[in-house]
Amino acid sequence: GENVGLHLPTLSVQEGDNSIINCAYSNSASDYFIWYKQESGKGPQFIIDIRSNMDKRQGQRVTVLLNKTVKHLSLQIAATQPGDSAVYFCAENSEARDDKIIFGKGTRLHILP
Amino acid sequence: NAGVTQTPKFQVLKTGQSMTLQCAQDMNHEYMSWYRQDPGMGLRLIHYSVGAGITDQGEVPNGYNVSRSTTEDFPLRLLSAAPSQTSVYFCASSYRPGLEQYFGPGTRLTVT
Numbered sequence: 439g440e441n442v443g444l445h446l447p448t449l450s451v452q453e454g455d456n457s458i459i460n461c462a463y464s465n466s467a468s469d470y471f472i473w474y475k476q477e478s479g480k481g482p483q484f485i486i487d488i489r490s491n492m493d494k495r496q497g498q499r500v501t502v503l504l505n506k507t508v509k510h511l512s513l514q515i516a517a518t519q520p521g522d523s524a525v526y527f528c529a530e531n532s533e534a535r536d537d538k539i540i541f542g543k544g545t546r547l548h549i550l551p
Numbered sequence: 552n553a554g555v556t557q558t559p560k561f562q563v564l565k566t567g568q569s570m571t572l573q574c575a576q577d578m579n580h581e582y583m584s585w586y587r588q589d590p591g592m593g594l595r596l597i598h599y600s601v602g603a604g605i606t607d608q609g610e611v612p613n614g615y616n617v618s619r620s621t622t623e624d625f626p627l628r629l630l631s632a633a634p635s636q637t638s639v640y641f642c643a644s645s646y647r648p649g650l651e652q653y654f655g656p657g658t659r660l661t662v663t
Contacts, residue, residue, distance in 0.1 A: 446591055470649050472651060472652075474654075480656065480657075481555075481641050481643075481654030481655055481656050481657050482594070482641070482643075482652075482654045483654070484651040484652065484653070487650075487651055527593060527594065529594075531648055531649060533648065533649055536607075537582065537599060537601050537607070537648040538596055538599065538609055538610070538648075539584065539596065539599075539648060539652065540596060540610065541586070541593045541594040541595070541596075542593055543591065543592065543593040544593050
């Protein structure tokens with residue numbers, strides 16, 4: 439929605455370059471991780487997910503990497519396009535803990551022409 | 552499928568007023584949740600439900616009530632609105648918590 443992304447970390451990337459957006463999590467029991475994209479004025483939209491028994495998963499132009507040792511998650515976007523401009527959120531869930539899905543604060547991706 | 556729908560899109564309340572934000576989904580999803588989004592705060596979970604008749608608190612439940620009498624509907628009630636509840640509210644649903652959620656378009660609420 440409007441004003442989403444104020445005071446958020448911003449990543450500026452040249453059009454055509456690859457983007458890497460990072461996310462740290464604190465709950466070692468988390469076993470499911472999701473990346474969402476939120477365009478201005480819209481609700482978040484699912485991009486890709488990964489379970490804790492994997493360390494890498496690829497989609498169309500996107501790759502998610504999971505490093506459980508350091509509790510770090512990253513989203514890589516290949517050949518960034520103007521339509522990739524948005525705020526990106528990681529979210530996590532632990533089935534063993536409860537059914538809550540908790541979001542990170544988000545990163546704004548800005549595409550330079 | 553209409554997906555996840557929310558009404559209203561915009562709402563202005565005075566302090567102390569009550570209202571209900573509506574959320575409905577037509578995908579037969581068991582899991583539904585409410586989030587609020589404030590600038591620089593990301594999305595914070597208010598309440599969630601794993602099925603009809605079952606609700607539970609999220610990260611920021613105070614000041615909000617929910618009910619889940621049917622699989623399709625998950626209304627969020629503000630009993631006595633406060634300026635701190637000015638935010639954008641999103642409803643989401645999924646087959647179960649461990650799967651991707653589908654979000655509604657949001658309700659922008661202003662409490663004066």
